[in-house]
Amino acid sequence: MRKKFILGLAILMCSFVFLSVSGSASHPAAGNKAAAAVDKTVTIKNFQFTPKNVTVKVGSTVTWLNKEGTHTVTADNGSFQSPNLSADKSYSHKFTKAGTYRYYCSFHGGAGGADMSGTVTVTK
Numbered sequence: 001m002r003k004k005f006i007l008g009l010a011i012l013m014c015s016f017v018f019l020s021v022s023g024s025a026s027h028p029a030a031g032n033k034a035a036a037a038v039d040k041t042v043t044i045k046n047f048q049f050t051p052k053n054v055t056v057k058v059g060s061t062v063t064w065l066n067k068e069g070t071h072t073v074t075a076d077n078g079s080f081q082s083p084n085l086s087a088d089k090s091y092s093h094k095f096t097k098a099g100t101y102r103y104y105c106s107f108h109g110g111a112g113g114a115d116m117s118g119t120v121t122v123t124k
């Protein structure tokens with residue numbers, strides 16, 4: 001009777017140790033990933049992207065939130081392209097490669113930083 005109790009206690013303790021070890025082993029890795037990729041939001045208002053220039057880490061997602069009018073988010077190099085965004089619509093793109101990405105609104109801007117345009121700089 002007492003042996004069974006001790007055996008049960010030992011199994012219980014083993015599972016506690018296992019849970020705490022596996023828990024602490026997986027958490028730091030997940031924490032590092034979350035710290036590396038920080039998502040950002042660019043607001044579209046007044047025929048402008050605000051902030052005009054953003055910098056994010058590889059793996060981050062940038063979301064453009066349109067507050068008024070109809071606009072697009074069009075990459076100079078064609079790597080991303082939103083549909084026409086009406087008011088209160090948003091568009092998101094995940095950046096998986098480092099580099100500087102110029103973009104513009106196809107209605108009110110142009111490639112090369114003309115008028116309604118901005119940049120996303122992606123760092124490693």
Ligand SMILES: [Cu+2]
Pocket residue numbers: 047070071072105106107108109116
């Ligand atoms: Cu526009």
